[in-house]
Each structure stands twice: as C-alpha cells, then as structure tokens.
Amino acid sequence: MNARVLSAYGFPSDVSVTPHGSGLINRTWLIRSAKGDYILQQLNRQVFVRPDFIAENIELVGQYLTEHYPGIVFPRPVRATGGETLVDAGSEGHYRLYPFIDSSVTIDVVHTPAEAFEAARQFGGFTRMLAGFDAKSLHETLPGFHDLPLRYRDFRDALGNGRPDRIQRSVQLIDYLKAQHHLVTEYANIRTNPGFKLRVTHHDTKISNVLFDRQGKGICVIDLDTVMPGYFISDVGDMLRTYLSPVSEEEKDLSLIRIRMPYFRAIVEGYLEEMSNELTPMETRSFVYAGSFMMYMQALRFITDYLRNDVYYGSKYEDQNFVRAMNQATLLRLYLAKSARLQNIVRDVVAKMTA
Numbered sequence: 275m276n277a278r279v280l281s282a283y284g285f286p287s288d289v290s291v292t293p294h295g296s297g298l299i300n301r302t303w304l305i306r307s308a309k310g311d312y313i314l315q316q317l318n319r320q321v322f323v324r325p326d327f328i329a330e331n332i333e334l335v336g337q338y339l340t341e342h343y344p345g346i347v348f349p350r351p352v353r354a355t356g357g358e359t360l361v362d363a364g365s366e367g368h369y370r371l372y373p374f375i376d377s378s379v380t381i382d383v384v385h386t387p388a389e390a391f392e393a394a395r396q397f398g399g400f401t402r403m404l405a406g407f408d409a410k411s412l413h414e415t416l417p418g419f420h421d422l423p424l425r426y427r428d429f430r431d432a433l434g435n436g437r438p439d440r441i442q443r444s445v446q447l448i449d450y451l452k453a454q455h456h457l458v459t460e461y462a463n464i465r466t467n468p469g470f471k472l473r474v475t476h477h478d479t480k481i482s483n484v485l486f487d488r489q490g491k492g493i494c495v496i497d498l499d500t501v502m503p504g505y506f507i508s509d510v511g512d513m514l515r516t517y518l519s520p521v522s523e524e525e526k527d528l529s530l531i532r533i534r535m536p537y538f539r540a541i542v543e544g545y546l547e548e549m550s551n552e553l554t555p556m557e558t559r560s561f562v563y564a565g566s567f568m569m570y571m572q573a574l575r576f577i578t579d580y581l582r583n584d585v586y587y588g589s590k591y592e593d594q595n596f597v598r599a600m601n602q603a604t605l606l607r608l609y610l611a612k613s614a615r616l617q618n619i620v621r622d623v624v625a626k627m628t629a
C-alpha cells in the first residue's frame with residue numbers, strides 16, 4: 275500500500291491493510307487502526323474519468339442526508355488531514371476512505387425473497403429520502419449510461435462496422451433484439467411524459483451494494499459512484515435483471531435461467547414500501563417495463579461489445595460476450611412472456627398498500 279496515501283489520512287505506514295470484498299470496479303481494502311476500522315478504495319480510472327465529479331456528488335448527497343435524516347447510517351467519505359475527500363496519488367489515481375460499517379455483511383447472490391425485499395427497500399429509501407433534493411445539481415458521472423436509444427444506436431452501428439464473422443454467427447440473436455425495438459419506443463415515450471420524474475437514482479443496484487446486518491436487515495446502500503440524475507426504472511430494472519433469475523448473466527446453460535415470481539413480488543413490496551407515495555401513477559404503471567428495459571439494454575450492450583471485438587467488457591474465453599448477450603436475451607424473453615402476471619402482482623401489491 276502506498277505509504278503517502280496512508281499518511282494523507284494520518285495512518286502509520288505499518289497499519290493493517292487487507293484486500294476486502296468482491297467489488298469488480300474499484301480496489302477495496304480494510305484498514306484496522308488504533309482510530310478504528312476503515313474502508314480504503316482506489317477508484318477505477320478506466321471507468322470513472324472524473325473522480326472529482328463522483329466526490330462532489332457523494333458530498334452533496336451526504337450533506338443532504340445527514341442534515342435531513344440525522345439518524346440514518348450513511349458512510350460519508352472521511353476527509354484526509356488536508357481536508358480533501360479524495361487523495362490524488364498521481365500515477366496511482368485517486369483514493370478515498372470510508373468508515374467501516376461494523377458487523378455489516380455483504381452478499382453477492384440473492385438467495386431469498388427476504389433479501390430481495392430488503393435490498394429493494396434500501397434502494398427505494400435512498401431515492402425517497404432524496405426526493406426533495408435537486409437531482410439536476412448532480413454530475414452525470416457516466417454520461418449516457420442508461421440511455422437506451424443511444425445503446426440501440428451503438429448496436430446498429432456495430433451491425434454496420436462490427437466483425438463480419440461474429441455478425442454472421444449472431445444473426446438469430448440480432449433478429450430477436452431488433453424485433454424488441456418497441457422497448458426503445460416505449461422508453462422514448464415515457465421519458466418525455468411529465469409524469470416520469472428525474473430522480474436521484476443509484477444506477478448499480480446489485481445486491482453487493484447493500485450492507486446487511488447479521489439478522490439479514492438492510493443497513494444502507496453503498497457504492498455511490500454511479501449516483502446520478504436518472505429514472506426509477508434504472509434502479510428497479512437492474513434489481514429485476516439481477517435478482518429474479520437463480521443464475522447470473524455469466525451462465526452458459528440457458529435452461530437454468532428462470533423468472534422467480536416470489537422474488538418479483540418481494541422487489542415490488544420492498545421498493546413500494548418506500549416509494550409508493552413518491553411514484554406517479556405513470557411510473558407505477560412502468561414498474562414491469564423497468565425489468566425489460568434493463569434486460570434489453572444489457573443484451574444490446576453485450577452483443578454490441580461482441581461485434582466490436584470485446585473492447586469494453588473484455589472476455590475470459592472466446593464468445594463470452596455472445597453467451598452473456600444470449601443469456602440476457604433469454605431472460606428478457608421469459609420475462610416478457612410473464613408480463614401480464616407481473617402486472618397483476620404490481621396491482622395487487624398497490625391495492626393492498628392502499629387498502
């Protein structure tokens with residue numbers, strides 16, 4: 275560990291530092307010191323080109339939350355001895371420090387509907403607490419991140435200039451994805467509807483970004499690098515995309531992909547417990563759409579990268595991005611086939627909440 279970084283936070287150079295967690299984006303360490311335990315992170319500079327934007331966003335959100343909800347747990351970056359929340363380590367990029375949330379547990383895979391419920395409640399609570407905060411005052415740390423029309427244009431471009439052999443092998447998948455273009459149209463329609471609100475959204479609602487206590491209750495959300503102005507469908511959609519199926523986007527055996535209805539209900543119940551008064555009727559009607567939006571976008575991003583020779587996601591084996599795209603397209607197909615039943619669940623939960 276860089277002794278200058280440690281010293282910038284007032285730690286002795288022999289303080290205990292061990293790699294921590296299973297995050298894929300940043301590098302994370304646990305520091306055990308005489309002053310207490312901390313999480314040290316080195317930001318991924320390939321992904322985040324403006325660490326200053328991220329630090330500003332987290333600071334603004336942190337200020338608002340601690341002022342308006344003083345009782346909540348929210349790990350705010352610790353200032354270095356010079357007062358900064360981000361330490362510039364030159365060629366090593368930027369580091370930041372968080373208080374370690376004691377006796378917290380992180381899970382990597384959702385195993386029960388109760389876990390899905392807790393996570394949805396946490397992400398819903400985050401957006402609800404920030405409903406009075408001006409989302410537009412935040413930087414867009416990843417411009418165009420969840421811009422579906424943009425992702426579709428990238429897909430079309432890759433069909434024009436991508437690897438011909440890979441285009442050939444993907445013809446069926448490409449046809450399927452083109453046939454789902456109505457999801458882009460729907461996105462364009464809802465986005466221009468005034469009932470569809472720009473909100474503070476997390477944009478990375480995987481289960482490992484929620485801290486749980488030992489009883490399985492959610493403590494808080496973490497990993498705020500992608501907090502930006504956005505739409506609720508991003509957060510709900512990525513939960514649906516990553517919690518509903520028992521297998522992840524990496525699964526090659528597509529017959530294992532399933533839509534687990536109790537998990538869907540748990541996400542609806544958890545999210546609406548926090549957000550039911552906040553969501554407009556128009557947004558609530560788009561709850562089911564949220565899942566297809568994210569599944570479709572992810573399928574498009576994987577196939578686009580495959581056609582572009584894996585420049586963004588990389589690949590550990592030949593055709594990995596094709597497999598991922600097939601996986602997400604399969605998930606989408608199964609999900610769309612259940613749309614009517616999913617809509618009924620949303621209506622049922624809403625009816626019970628207002629009863």
Ligand SMILES: Nc1ncnc2c1ncn2[C@@H]1O[C@H](COP(=O)(O)OP(=O)(O)O)[C@@H](O)[C@H]1O
Nearest residue numbers: 295297298299300349372373374375380482497
């Ligand atoms: N304040 C914290 N207290 C306890 N554990 C934390 C804290 N912040 C991060 N972690 C742990 O470190 C892991 C990686 O952190 P995260 O911010 O999610 O990085 P990444 O962007 O790489 O996913 C988390 O999944 C969690 O296990």
Ligand SMILES: [Mg+2]
Nearest residue numbers: 297482483497
């Ligand atoms: Mg994370």
